[in-house]
Amino acid sequence: MEIKFDKKYLEELFELGKTSDKKYRFQPQIVQKYRKTVDILESVAVVEELFRYNSLRYEVLHGDKKGLESVRVNDQYRIEFKTTKVVSETVVTICNIVELSNHYK
Numbered sequence: 001m002e003i004k005f006d007k008k009y010l011e012e013l014f015e016l017g018k019t020s021d022k023k024y025r026f027q028p029q030i031v032q033k034y035r036k037t038v039d040i041l042e043s044v045a046v047v048e049e050l051f052r053y054n055s056l057r058y059e060v061l062h063g064d065k066k067g068l069e070s071v072r073v074n075d076q077y078r079i080e081f082k083t084t085k086v087v088s089e090t091v092v093t094i095c096n097i098v099e100l101s102n103h104y105k
Contacts, residue, residue: 001041001042001044001045001046001047001083001089001090001091001092002042002086002089002090002091002092003038003041003042003091003092003094004091004092004093004094005093005094006093006094006095006096007095007096008021009021009023009024010094010096010097013026013031013034013035013097014034014035014038017031017032017035018031026077026097030073030074030076030077033073033074033077034073034077034079034097037056037071037072037073037079038079038094040053040056040071041071041079041081041092041094042092045090046090047069047083047090050071053071055072056071056072057071057072058070058071061080065080067082068080068081068082068095069081069082069083070098073097076099077097077098077099078097078098079094079096079097079098080094080095080096080097080098081093081094081095082095
């Protein structure tokens with residue numbers, strides 16, 4: 001799948017391992033898992049293949065987050081993204097990295 005980033009800090013975090021915006025600082029082990037998770041998203045051909053990775057706990061979100069899907073980075077963080085079909089390729093747009101302790105607020 002092709003990966004696009006909705007926000008600049010998400011792309012920087014993936015490509016550089018850090019962000020220029022001090023608001024978005026994460027522990028090194030979180031950044032490493034984030035990058036690994038995005039690599040997995042990029043490597044699969046179709047979204048259904050994410051079910052093979054039990055640790056990602058792929059899910060389609062409901063309620064006010066309808067239209068988004070998510071995978072877990074670890075027990076504390078998840079990546080929210082949306083998928084679109086462009087010709088024969090699926091494009092994943094990473095929208096957010098959410099700390100689970102705050103995602104119900």
